[in-house]
Each structure stands twice: as structure tokens, then as C-alpha cells.
Amino acid sequence: MSDAATAAWKAIESVESKTLKELFAANPERVARLSGRIEWGSDETAGGILFDWSKTHIEDGLLDGFEALAEAMDFTGAREKLLTGAKINVTEGRAAEHTAQRGTGAEASVEEAQALLARMKMLVDAIHDGALGDVKHLIHVGIGGSALGPKLAIDALTRDLAKVDVHVVSNIDGVALEQAFEACDPATTLVAVASKTFTTIETMTNAQSALAWLADNGVSDPSGRVIALTANPEAAVEFGVDETRILPFMESVGGRYSLWSSIGFPVALGAGWDEFEAMLAGAQVVDRHFAEAEGRANLPLRAAFADQYYTRVRRCQTRAVFAYDERLGLFPDYLQQLEMESNGKRVKADGSPVDGPTAPITWGGVGTDAQHAVFQLLHQGTNLVPVDFIASIAPGDMLDPAHHRILLTNCFAQGAALMAGGNMAADGKDPARAFPGDRPSATMLCDDLDAATLGALIAFHEHRTFANAVLMGINPFDQFGVELGKKMAKDIEAGGGEFDASTKALLEAAGL
Incomplete structure (x- = not known):
């Protein structure tokens, strides 16, 4: 750690710890100073998200220290590398150009991404227009990022009406x-095979079984029902997918x-394409806010x-995320991979050991269900768990407005209760009914939960x-930690390995 970073951490750790109640009492402008909005569109397309960190222990002294830390760790330079297509993924020697897919990045990369997306749109439009016959179902096989993102978005955006019934299978x-097979008619089903390398054993095994299911149920050309989503189109061709049904994406x-x-x-x-584009x-x-705000x-x-x-200061080992919206039920699952696979590291980008804890364990659920399951620990347990609440002002249903009113009041009340604490006994003295309070939460309040909001x-x-x-000096774009277990599984499958x-006893007991 550089001298400047060490000094920044010392300044952060030297800030006197105050309770949330004390912080609110000391600063009448606290809510305004620690809230912010990101907005988009106008008129019918207008939307936005309010982010409120006022119920966390962050305050000006800490923010000063963290801004110094960001400067010491060259956050501005790292951000520029990310958003201009430089080789920010140092261990694998490549860029990380997901923002180029949505228009922010190196000019050549943005143009390539737009061309690939235009190719995808042509195929989507052709399928919707009947070019591949009557298509009512899609079985999408992938794993990890090839499944979690699509599954989240499908669940959030197609509850009212789906143009095609999509089943995402990863396991x-x-x-x-088999559950996907039972829900689909093979005569009207396409299979999407999503694999960056087109060699992932779980995905390719599922793909082979899906092709066998199509063949066993009278589909004369199963390979003709396959769409390949990959950064290795050559492998997809070898698998038997027609080039017109291969949708490549960039290796970066x-x-x-x-x-x-x-x-x-x-x-x-x-x-629908309009929803994906939104x-x-x-x-x-x-992306623009992240690039421009300092x-x-x-x-x-x-x-x-x-x-x-x-x-790193309070030594919290977990972070909880609760979506008070049924359509975001898979969001905590999505964040688990994003955060823990990205930042669950033991070494820095330069190969040196990390000098403190890295990613906490991300977990969560859906409100109000979670209130009757895990909130006991949050309110009265011995673990301090920072909480994120996510909710939408606009309801996602057409029922009595009481449903959504009760949902939102519960969401806001939980954050207030975590902070306030108290004792629910009549005399205020029963320790079993005591709540310590001073437990942090942040809230993300969406105007509505539509496609643009989900993307944001x-x-x-x-x-x-x-x-x-x-801020930790690590590379979030590699994931070597997932490889060892996969290698050992392959060794078992091949009959080798020590x-x-x-x-050995488990393998013998299972007959393997």
C-alpha cells in the first residue's frame, strides 16, 4: 500500500464513531447531503432512482478520507482505463468492455458491439416474424453469468406478457x-446455448441433452433449432450450429x-427488442454518471x-440486499456472483497479498417474506449487517392499492426500526424485547421498475x-478461484487424480 493510501486509511480509522441518531441530530441537512438521484428520459419515458445513504454511518469526515483514498488508488485513472478499452484486466491481459455494449468505450469497440447487436436484432425480428416457424418457447442453457443475468431480466420483465416463453437452465x-422440457412443446421450441468458450461442461452437456430431447420428440433437424451465443463461433460451428444462428460477442x-x-x-x-434496448x-x-461525477x-x-x-473498519463479513418487489426476487442471486466472484480475492492486481478483508458475503431475499425469516438476526443478532433496500414507487400489479402501500410502508419501517431500536415491553425493561438499533441501511427507491430501471x-x-x-487494489475481472474444483471434477470424470x-470414500459410496 502506498504512503498516500496508508495515510488515507489512518484518517478514515481516526474518525470518531458516532451513532446514527447522533449523526442525524448533528446535521439537519444529512438526508439531502447523503441522497442523490440518477434520472433519464422525459415525459412518458422519464424515470429515475433515488439513492439514500443517510441511515449509514458515512459522514463528512469519512467521505473526506475515502476521497483521499480514491485519489491515492488512482480511481480516476482506473475508471478511464475501464471506459476507454485499456487492458484493465491485468492478469488475463485484456480489456473489460461491457460498457461498450451499451455505447460507452473505445470507438472501435462500440462500433463492433453495435454491429453485433444489430445482427442479434435481425435474428430476433426474424424469429418474431416467423422465419423459423412457430416459436413459442426458448430453452436457454448456460451457467454463471450466461444464466444469472438473463434469468433475472426475464423474471423481471416478462411477468405480464412474454413474446416467447423463456426457460433458463443452468444446473x-x-x-x-426436465422441468423445462415439461413446460415446452418440442415442435415450437428453440434452444439457446450460451457459453463464452462453447466448452463449459455443464452447459454443453445440457445442450446435448436438449438436442436429444428434440430428436426423440420428432424434430427432424435438432441442430437447426439451436442459437449459439458465444465468443468462440468456430466451436459453435464444430458443434453443428448454422453460422446464421451464431450470435458472437466480444472476447473482452x-x-x-x-x-x-x-x-x-x-x-x-x-x-421484445424495445425492452432490451431500453x-x-x-x-x-x-455509465455517463459514473464517467462524469467526481x-x-x-x-x-x-x-x-x-x-x-x-x-474494513467495522469488520462486517456480510452485506444483505432485500428487494421489496417480487420482480426483483432474483436480484440478490445476481449480485452474489457479480460481487463475490469479482472481489472475492486474496491478492491484489500486482500479485501481492491483500492487506485487509475484501468482498463481504452478499445475501438477501424479498420483502416482506424476509421479515418473517431473517430479520430477527438483523434486529437482535450479534452480527452487524449493512442492509440495502430496493423498492419501486409505482406498483407492479393492478390489485387494490393497499397491497403496494403495505409493501412500501414495511420497507421504510424496517430501515427506520434498524436505526432507531428500542424496547417493546410495556415498562421498557425486558431484554428479550430490546432492540439495540444503530444498524445501518441504504435505500434505492425507483420511480418504477421497467426495463430502463433494471438496466440502471x-x-x-x-x-x-x-x-x-x-479502492482495494484488486482485479475484479478474473475468477481463477472457480477453476480448481472444476479441474478436479474433470479428473474424477476421467478416472484420474489423487x-x-x-x-475417496465419498466417491466409493456414490459408486463413482
């Missing part, structure tokens, strides 16, 4: 694929950042300041994750 457990787009590329094909097919546009608005005014960077404070939310968290990585006594 190699055959139960998952990482898996967990790939929703914006051809990996988003099932979203465009299921929700999602890209919402993300681009956040210091604490940069909202993803401000979120990273809070993350770093709780993880995802892009915000991508940049938040990157900002955290820069294993410990426990693993």
Missing part, C-alpha cells in the same frame, strides 16, 4: 432440464458482465465508500463493484 442436475466481455451482449438474446426474444439505455445513463458525488463510488467502511440498477452495481476493487481419504 447440470437433470431435474432442472466477461461472463458476469455479459447480459448486454448476445447473452441477452433470451431477454430480447422473450421481452435496458441498455438505462445502463448507459449510469468524488462523493459519484454515486457508485459513494456506495463503495460505505462498503469499504463496513467491511445492474449497471450501478457493476460500477459499485469496480469502485470497490479499485484425492484425500474423505473424498
Whole structure:
């Protein structure tokens, strides 16, 4: 760690700790100073998200220290490298150009991305127009970033009406694929195979089984029903996919950042191209904010300041995310991969050991269900857990407005209760009914949950994750930690490898 970074951390750690109540009492402008909006569109297309960190322990002294840390870690330079297509992924010697897919990046990369997306639009339009016959279902097979992003977006955007019924299958457990088969008519089903390398064993095994299912059910040319989404089109051709049905994406787009590329094909097919394009546009608005805003005014960077404070100063090992919207039920799952695969590292980008904790464990659920399951620990447990609440002002249903009113009041009340604490006993003295309070939360309040908002939310968290990585000096764009277990599984499949006594006994018990 540089001298400047060390000095910044010393300044951060020297800030006197105050309770949330004390912070509010000391600053009548606290809500305004620690809230911010990102907005887009006008008239019918207008939308935005309000971000409120006032119920966290962040205050001016800490923000000063974190701005100094960002300067010491050259956040501005790292951001420029990310957004201009420089080789920011140093361990793999490549750029990380997910923002180019939505129009922010090196000119040549943006042009290439636009051309690839135009190719995808042509195929989506052709399918919707009946060029591949009557298509009512799509089975999308992928894993990790090739599945989590599409699954989240499909779930959020196609609940009212889907142009094509999409089933995302990631698990190699055959139960998952059989469930998709049961919901689809093979005569009207396409199969999308999403794999950057087109060699991922879980995905390719599922793809082979899907082709066998089509053949067994009377489809004369199963390969003709396959759409390949890959950065390795040659491998897709070898697999038997027609070149006209291969949708490539750039090698510089990482898996967990790939929703914006051809990996988003099932979203465009299921929700419609206009919805997919709106999602890209919402993300681009956040890209512009991230590129232009400086210091604490940069909202993803401000979120990273809070993350770093709780993880490295307060030593919080987890961060919870609760979406008070059924359509965002998969958002915590999506964030788990984005944050933990990106920043769950032991070494810095230069190969030296990290000098403190890195990514906390991301977890969460859906309100109000979670209130009756895990909030007991949040309110009265011994672990301090920073919480993010996400909600929409506009309801996603047509029922009695009481539903949405109760949903929102519960969301806001939970944040207030976490901060305030108290004792629910009549005499205020029963320890079992005591709530310590002073427990932090942030709230992201969306005007509505539409495609643009979803794109903005995802892009915000991508940049938040990157900002955290820069402040820690690590590379968020590699994921070597997933490789060892995969290699050992391949060794078992091939009948080789040396294993410990426990693993050998398990293999023997399972008949492997």
C-alpha cells in the first residue's frame, strides 16, 4: 500500500464513531447531503432512482478520507482505463468492455458491439416474424453469468406478457432440464446455448441433452433449432450450429458482465427488442454518471465508500440486499456472483497479498417474506449487517392499492426500526424485547421498475463493484478461484487424480 493510501486509511480509522441518531441530530441537512438521484428520459419515458445513504454511518469526515483514498488508488485513472478499452484486466491481459455494449468505450469497440447487436436484432425480428416457424418457447442453457443475468431480466420483465416463453437452465442436475422440457412443446421450441468458450461442461452437456430431447420428440433437424451465443463461433460451428444462428460477442466481455451482449438474446426474444434496448439505455445513463461525477458525488463510488467502511473498519463479513418487489426476487442471486466472484480475492492486481478483508458475503431475499425469516438476526443478532433496500414507487400489479402501500410502508419501517431500536415491553425493561438499533441501511427507491430501471440498477452495481476493487487494489475481472474444483471434477470424470481419504470414500459410496 502506498504512503498516500496508508495515510488515507489512518484518517478514515481516526474518525470518531458516532451513532446514527447522533449523526442525524448533528446535521439537519444529512438526508439531502447523503441522497442523490440518477434520472433519464422525459415525459412518458422519464424515470429515475433515488439513492439514500443517510441511515449509514458515512459522514463528512469519512467521505473526506475515502476521497483521499480514491485519489491515492488512482480511481480516476482506473475508471478511464475501464471506459476507454485499456487492458484493465491485468492478469488475463485484456480489456473489460461491457460498457461498450451499451455505447460507452473505445470507438472501435462500440462500433463492433453495435454491429453485433444489430445482427442479434435481425435474428430476433426474424424469429418474431416467423422465419423459423412457430416459436413459442426458448430453452436457454448456460451457467454463471450466461444464466444469472438473463434469468433475472426475464423474471423481471416478462411477468405480464412474454413474446416467447423463456426457460433458463443452468444446473447440470437433470431435474432442472426436465422441468423445462415439461413446460415446452418440442415442435415450437428453440434452444439457446450460451457459453463464452462453447466448452463449459455443464452447459454443453445440457445442450446435448436438449438436442436429444428434440430428436426423440420428432424434430427432424435438432441442430437447426439451436442459437449459439458465444465468443468462440468456430466451436459453435464444430458443434453443428448454422453460422446464421451464431450470435458472437466480444472476447473482452466477461461472463458476469455479459447480459448486454448476445447473452441477452433470451431477454430480447422473450421481452421484445424495445425492452432490451431500453435496458441498455438505462445502463448507459449510469455509465455517463459514473464517467462524469467526481468524488462523493459519484454515486457508485459513494456506495463503495460505505462498503469499504463496513467491511474494513467495522469488520462486517456480510452485506444483505432485500428487494421489496417480487420482480426483483432474483436480484440478490445476481449480485452474489457479480460481487463475490469479482472481489472475492486474496491478492491484489500486482500479485501481492491483500492487506485487509475484501468482498463481504452478499445475501438477501424479498420483502416482506424476509421479515418473517431473517430479520430477527438483523434486529437482535450479534452480527452487524449493512442492509440495502430496493423498492419501486409505482406498483407492479393492478390489485387494490393497499397491497403496494403495505409493501412500501414495511420497507421504510424496517430501515427506520434498524436505526432507531428500542424496547417493546410495556415498562421498557425486558431484554428479550430490546432492540439495540444503530444498524445501518441504504435505500434505492425507483420511480418504477421497467426495463430502463433494471438496466440502471445492474449497471450501478457493476460500477459499485469496480469502485470497490479499485479502492482495494484488486482485479475484479478474473475468477481463477472457480477453476480448481472444476479441474478436479474433470479428473474424477476421467478416472484420474489423487484425492484425500474423505473424498475417496465419498466417491466409493456414490459408486463413482
